[in-house]
Every structure is written in structure tokens, then in C-alpha cells.
Amino acid sequence: MIFFFGITNGQKELDFHQQMTCDLCGRMGHYRVFMTYMVLSIFFIPVFKWGRTYYVETSCCGSVYELRPETGRAIEYGENVTIRQEDLYLRQKGSNVRERKVSKICYNCGYETSEDFEFCPKCGRAFES
Known part of the structure; x- marks a missing residue:
């Protein structure tokens, strides 16, 4: 019997809309929330997901933040959540950020x-x- 299985990376954009004023560039924008994960597939069917990490990208300057897992899960499950600055950890400054x-x-x-x-x-x- 032959098994086809594989482990791959996945990414999913979450349905979330919140306007904000960026602390880095000072412009108005909104958050784009997405999650990355690893997935085990058997016969090309996703069976198990693990290692979920939630990220936020700003539309104004493109900076990327890691989002607290509790807040990310709440957004994934469709709960009404407001992202606060304490929920974010800067991972990468955007290309449009000017000093x-x-x-x-x-x-x-x-x-x-x-x-x-x-x-x-x-x-x-x-x-x-």
C-alpha cells in the first residue's frame, strides 16, 4: 500500500477590519490580520494543523507585527476584538517608514x-x- 503524505506551510487571511494610526509612520491605515501554520496532508487532504502564529500588517507603511495568540484566536473564531498596542510585537518595519x-x-x-x-x-x- 502506498501512502502520499506531506508537511507544508500554510497561510490564511482572517476577516478583520480596524482602522488605526500607525505609531511608526504617523499615518492612518488599517490592520490586515493573517495566520501562518504547518499542515499535515494525507492523500492531499489536510488532516492536522499546528504551530499557528498570528500576524498583523499595516496598510500605511507595511510594518509587520506578531499578534498575541489569544487575540489571534479570538479573531479567527469571529469574536468582536479590538487590537491594542500591547497585543503587538514588532517583527519588521515597513519600507515606507521614515525617521x-x-x-x-x-x-x-x-x-x-x-x-x-x-x-x-x-x-x-x-x-x-
Whole structure:
């Protein structure tokens, strides 16, 4: 008797929609959640999955985060979940992430900006040269 079996990697995109403001690039975007796993197939039929890891990719800059397994499972099962920053672990910075250049700091409130303002947009005091 001949058995055809194999072990392969799998990836599945999960149905999840949440808008966010990216901490890395500062732009608005949304999360794309997907999971990767290993699968054992017998006669080309998937029989057993293991090693599930959940990831989040941002649409603004393409940064990839690893998602806490509890949160990822809840999303996989269709529960109403909000992803918080504590649930994410940065794995790869996106290609569109620019280092933010700070050119002015308000000495009154501590606001930092790279724009060419004469007055602080937060407290209204004049920037010192």
C-alpha cells in the first residue's frame, strides 16, 4: 500500500477590519490580520494543523507585527476584538517608514514638530529660535 503524505506551510487571511494610526509612520491605515501554520496532508487532504502564529500588517507603511495568540484566536473564531498596542510585537518595519526629523520643541508643553510653525499648535506659545 502506498501512502502520499506531506508537511507544508500554510497561510490564511482572517476577516478583520480596524482602522488605526500607525505609531511608526504617523499615518492612518488599517490592520490586515493573517495566520501562518504547518499542515499535515494525507492523500492531499489536510488532516492536522499546528504551530499557528498570528500576524498583523499595516496598510500605511507595511510594518509587520506578531499578534498575541489569544487575540489571534479570538479573531479567527469571529469574536468582536479590538487590537491594542500591547497585543503587538514588532517583527519588521515597513519600507515606507521614515525617521521623523524633529526640528522644533516647545519648551512650555514639550510638543515636538518638524513643521515650520512659528507658534506651538498645542499651547499657542511662540517657538524659541
